[in-house]
Amino acid sequence: MKPTFRIVLILVVVVLMLPIQACKFKDIDLKLFVIAMGIDVSEKSPDKLSVTLKIAIPQGDPKTSDEKVEILTQEAVSIAEAIREAKSRVDKEIDFGHCKAILFGEAYARKDLRGGTDWALRRRDIQLLNFIGIAKPSAKEVLTVQPPTERIPANSILLALSKDGTESPFIVNIYLYNLYRRLQEKGWDPVLPVIEFQTDDEFLINKIYLLDKKKIQVLLTPEETRLFNLLTTKDLKTNFSFRYQGDKMDYNVEHSKSNYKIQSNVKDKSSIDYKINITAELEENQQELPMNKTTLEKISVAASEEMNQQVEALLKKIQKSHLDPIGWGLRYEATHWNNSTEMKEWTEMYPKLDFKVHASIKIHYSGMLN
């Protein structure tokens, strides 16, 4: 075969492929991008779902753009059905490739949220990096919130949950894959942040729900949520208040680290031993108690003791709920080699466990004042 003929042949093949290549692709101005979506139980009939889509409308110039959002709510028997029905209410193709948050309404999550999770994972175009949250009172209301600080549609929820923006110690962020693995795992239960509707331009994220393998169970208070965060993340940026001789004080955490060990050698005396190490600086000293080396040491001890009590109360509350949001069960399994019996041992042991918390807080710096 002559080389020219070969080149001609390749060209012919390429040209033949051209018309079929782009037959189904849609241009960006023919698409509507869903940024966040919510799933609720329908108010009219309990068998139906109500799916809310928060859709960003593409703008030409990003500098002068004012937010353009469309919120679409559709009721149907399933999520897939609701989206198909919503499609006939808009002029452009709905695209989920940029969806970054999926909110479950509180009523929906109280029934069973596995359906929504399964749908999101099964869809090929929904990212596993979606933030999941429980919306209170409903996903629809939370999605309508438009804070005045928001520049890009739905960005405020995403910034808050991802901690790219505000770094609140009361926010726990859970990605879709993280929720799913905890729904499946033995000995590790999911938690989800609660996003509350306050007013039309404000929402509040400062609590978490503990879940079993199906639905939401126990709500933690903001204070407990912060402690939960302290136990599960490193270097939490937060303050903690404590009392020293009737005097109210606050310290700011510089470094924090917590780890635990499950002691199960002695029968019926098993315990989970927590060690919490914090280095901190004094931030507020309401009665202006003068500070020196010894008082710093004394207030450190007082703070540690208060921390011990608070954490122990939280752990007891978690234990009482029979849930395992920190993954102690998984740790027990991971450190034991009797794979066929370990889970049974753990479920018997867990309700009887004792908690020993040893917090050592070092307030090593009194701030800019003595």
Place this chain on the structure above:
Amino acid sequence: MVKNKYFYYLFLITALISVINYVPRSLIDRRFDGAMMSILISIPIGTVLLILFTKLMSKFPQQGLPEILNGNLSGFVSRPLLVLYSTIWFVAGLITILAFVDITMRYISSDVPSYIVILGFLLIICFSMRMRTESILYGLEVLLVLNLPLIIYYLLKGIFNPYFSWDAVRQMVTYLWDIPHYSSVAKSTFVFTGYINLAIFNRVFENLKVRHVWLISLTALVTLLIAFLMPIGFSGVEGISKHVYPWFTTADSLRTKAFIIERVLFLFYFTYLTFSLVSAITSWHITLELLKGAFQSKQGKDQGKNTKKVVDWACIIIFSGITLLMDNLNQYTMYKVGQIFLDVRLIGEIMLLATIFLVFRKLKRGRST
């Protein structure tokens, strides 16, 4: 003639492509059934096979399998053998292509019919597999050098991710003492299997000596452990079995704040796009060369050149035809085919090794008498 370092590239590309060829998923399916142990067992087995094969091939300097068999056995034996062995490489390439087309359909272009994606792949592979053996090695080197840093970046990103669950990994490690099955051992040894490409590539090695075999064993062990355990760290001991492509799920769970695009999935996809293309090209290049050897007449060079061309085009048409036909298989059948291939492959490799050894012994006896 090329340097010895190209042998390591041949090994590396196969170790990396194991992620596409269903190795992690097969191991994950047997994770409570001896997968951990089979990873450990596969290391000595793979290393021994690698050493034996490279030693044997170095006795036949600058000869490929067709020359070794055709030169020392009668045509009635050597030709069917060459055709038989060529099918193993053909299926290897085929599975890589089909698995990757399936991934492309799921993650990138679900709106485009799959035969168009396959045609695009085939166009590149069929034209590149006819290149000279050296050129393929050079291309392989460039792609590996460009993409390895990226792969290492994703791995570090994953391992140091705060959501990576070491407890899940440790829980998996506690299943170490389960007795492994043959099939999971066969699947684990796949990471070593790059050495078998010497069957053709030995032609271009001047004087093959593989030094630092321990380095290859170590790389294989680390590759297997990461390929098996990293998806578990992200998707959980129980949850991982729910995912069709554990590694793409893992890549989708990673986020980079400051690198080209936020979702690691797409970067990972394009890295593996080049890997699977170059791996398929290598496999089919070997198939092609083996078939050329099988249908080549022993005497007469001009005639040989003509048959080469006929074999080339016949192969392109047949290979493409089979690939397009196989596209109709559903995902479960495809997975089954991949598994059977991985199981059969190990036996095939040992047979190939035995064949060459027999030829070598025959040759030695012929010389001594």
